[in-house]
Amino acid sequence: MSFPGSGLAKGLAVTLRTMTKRSVTAQYPDVQPDLPPRTRGVIGLFEENCTVCMLCARECPDWCIYIDSHKETVPPAAPGGRERSRNVLDRFAIDFALCMYCGICIEVCPFDALFWSPEFEYAETDIRELTHERDKLREWMWTVPEPPALDPNAEEPKEIAAARKAADKLAAQQAAEAEDRAGAEASTQDQNQDQDRQRPETPGEGT
Numbered sequence: 168m169s170f171p172g173s174g175l176a177k178g179l180a181v182t183l184r185t186m187t188k189r190s191v192t193a194q195y196p197d198v199q200p201d202l203p204p205r206t207r208g209v210i211g212l213f214e215e216n217c218t219v220c221m222l223c224a225r226e227c228p229d230w231c232i233y234i235d236s237h238k239e240t241v242p243p244a245a246p247g248g249r250e251r252s253r254n255v256l257d258r259f260a261i262d263f264a265l266c267m268y269c270g271i272c273i274e275v276c277p278f279d280a281l282f283w284s285p286e287f288e289y290a291e292t293d294i295r296e297l298t299h300e301r302d303k304l305r306e307w308m309w310t311v312p313e314p315p316a317l318d319p320n321a322e323e324p325k326e327i328a329a330a331r332k333a334a335d336k337l338a339a340q341q342a343a344e345a346e347d348r349a350g351a352e353a354s355t356q357d358q359n360q361d362q363d364r365q366r367p368e369t370p371g372e373g374t
């Protein structure tokens with residue numbers, strides 16, 4: 168049931184309730200927003216990890232990743248080995264005017280070459296400037312936040328466990344080789360000393 172002036176009273180009540188609360192308006196750009204670390208601002212490229220497998224470009228729903236590459240022959244690592252060919256990146260660009268920030272490219276990259284950066288201040292007046300080439304994508308890479316620290320009780324990642332095992336094996340092998348070498352040198356010295364002792368003195372020696 169409403170009575171005359173109830174609307175006005177309700178409105179005044181809301182005004183009184185809210186006028187004592189702190190404002191929640193973000194004062195951007197005077198105050199930078201405190202964004203969560205997984206914010207999807209822009210994509211950074213760590214091109215050393217990119218093998219030009221083209222997965223990201225193929226899976227991108229907007230077809231806004233442009234990659235050019237050529238093949239190069241790598242000479243064999245050891246004599247008698249086979250030559251190998253590898254892809255060399257010529258161009259990597261993302262058109263952020265088309266990108267819908269779905270993150271599929273980052274998810275599908277098997278070599279950890281793409282990362283989200285929370286940077287978002289790259290508005291342009293010319294839409295063509297929103298196509299970021301590899302140099303710009305690399306610059307974004309330096310704004311990617313560090314990953315959170317590992318849980319101290321977490322299982323050791325498989326890659327690290329495998330690398331540590333290989334390093335331990337190599338160190339043990341090198342230690343065994345060094346020990347063998349030291350043993351061989353010691354026995355050679357003993358043999359030489361024995362031979363010196365057994366050698367008959369030549370006439371005139373020691374006089």
Ligand code: SF4
Binds near residue numbers: 227265268269271273
């Ligand atoms: S975030 Fe999505 S739309 Fe943007 S480049 Fe990656 S796959 Fe394409």
Ligand code: SF4
Binds near residue numbers: 217219223224278280
């Ligand atoms: S999926 Fe990753 S490795 Fe493959 S081309 Fe894209 S960025 Fe490079």
